[in-house]
């Protein structure tokens with residue numbers, strides 16, 4: 494069986510790099526303030542472009558739906574149907590407007606100087622030293638790049654272009670989905686799960702080369718509201734109950750050892766993200782993360798207890814909380830499907846790369862898709878320093894991701910014992 498281990502095929506045989514440069518120039522920053530789907534017009538513009546490009550690549554059923562999800566199919570051999578997923582939006586943490594990508598060919602280990610005194614240096618960027626000789630793409634220092642996740646989109650388009658050029662390469666049936674609004678947690682809100690018809694899928698949305706993610710946080714969020722007694726401050730003695738002061742005391746009591754600032758690896762945390770309100774009434778939004786259900790529940794219970802104490806401490810104060818479940822740790826769904834885990838590792842190994850199985854201290858669309866019944870682990874794109882002006886991607890590493898996907902398709906093309914779906 495042919496496997497692919499030359500990352501340069503991506504650049505030599507497909508226009509994935511030109512695609513990436515075209516895609517990042519479209520502003521697709523998602524907007525959490527807009528409840529529409531997609532949350533920004535640029536995402537629909539990008540989606541419509543992708544539909545045209547998919548049709549040019551022979552995926553005649555390519556379409557964009559009312560919520561901005563782009564889907565398409567490529568028929569293949571064998572009985573398996575595999576989904577390939579990437580997201581079209583970019584993070585609102587940094588500007589994605591008027592992105593001017595810069596291509597650094599044959600990177601030789603120097604510090605990359607960008608506008609606004611932004612530098613990307615091998616001294617503080619451990620990945621850069623591993624990319625000597627690679628083509629590196631950055632933004633110009635004034636915006637993020639948007640390789641998260643337009644590199645993923647470009648890699649998937651590269652795979653489709655390669656398969657169109659090489660009709661002799663057998664592969665299973667493919668279902669493609671480019672999703673809006675992943676960065677604001679709505680990437681699967683309107684995912685066409687029932688029509689998608691894949692046995693499993695992968696999101697191409699990981700970071701450095703070799704990374705495979707089968708595990709995410711188990712995520713909850715909580716809003717705690719403090720209602721005090723509001724009176725004229727000149728005549729407030731013995732009457733006023735200042736909600737802000739009580740919220741401040743509550744925040745002070747949150748366990749510091751279980752904060753994002755003091756946790757790493759498999760440790761969970763409680764993180765107050767934002768506050769709104771005034772002395773009469775105010776609220777704090779917290780996110781609660783752990784890798785186990787029990788751990789996440791225990792952290793929620795800690796906050797509940799502090800809510801209770803805050804309310805008990807002052808009769809004039811009303812403290813209420815509302816907890817929401819955000820997404821599950823995908824590992825609890827993956828555990829029963831070891832063949833898929835193994836096949837993904839083999840696909841990466843056959844590309845000549847050591848797989849690095851990393852639990853994500855965050856979520857992916859795959860976590861919620863697993864909950865909806867579609868197993869969806871995550872594969873690297875080669876992009877790093879996401880969501881800021883130092884974001885960059887190695888084209889060579891994009892090429893390894895491309896090879897890993899082709900290898901996975903080979904494993905499921907119905908030619909070997911690996912070709913069976915493990916359910």
Ligand SMILES: [Zn+2]
Pocket residue numbers: 580641642675698
């Ligand atoms: Zn992403």
